[in-house]
Amino acid sequence: MLTATENTATTELAKPQIRELTLANGMSFPSDEELLMLILGKGTRNCPVEKLSAKVLQVINASNEDSLLQNLIEITGIGISRALTIAAVVEFGKRRFRHLKNVITRSSDLIQYLQHYTLDPVEHFITVTLNGSREILSIRTVSTGTVNKTIVHSREVFAQAVAEHASAIICCHNHPGGTCRPSKADFQSTQVLQEAALVLGIKFLDHIIISREGYFSFLENDLLEEGTKLEKLTDC
Structure with a gap:
């Protein structure tokens, strides 16, 4: 004993x-x-x-x-x-x-899982990967920046999607300053990410900007290249 x-x-x-x-x-x-x-x-x-x-x-x-x-x-x-x-x-x-395996049919479905980032004082770039059945595979923070900027590279954005054999990806970042309107850099990064997704064969479904005032969706504002519509996710 x-x-x-x-x-x-x-x-x-x-x-x-x-x-x-x-x-x-x-x-x-x-x-x-x-x-x-x-x-x-x-x-x-x-x-x-x-x-x-x-x-x-x-x-x-x-x-x-x-x-x-x-x-x-x-x-x-x-x-x-x-x-x-x-x-x-x-x-x-x-x-x-709680998001795992939940089905996403529109961009607004994701906001409830991303809302807590609007309280953070610095920018976060987040990726959401999905399978061919529109189910969430993961939500992952790719990078953390400053109060008004975060730097991301395509290889980092798509690394998890490739590892998970994801069919599609949605990107998101927060604007701590309050407004959710996209900047010139946001438009440029979205274009680069769409091109990378095309090469990899992964659908780039949306880029969402969130803030305390709401959210901005490139998809909902018809600012994505043709063929990346979320409604076509079943074709992944």
């Missing part, structure tokens, strides 16, 4: 190991329990972090949305603060990835 001192040592040793392995191998490396170990940080005197993480995972898997927080609070060693942290992480994950 472990003494209290040995038990605490076991608890404290676990986290650095997981940290080091995750840093070396990336966030996809840890198991679900190990991810929870990173969130919890440490266990208690009577329950090392490995066992506490296993208990938390069981509760998450067995709880519905309405009961999760209360069920977490009832775990010995969790408490209100940790329970709120875990529940917040679960909810955050749902919100960030």
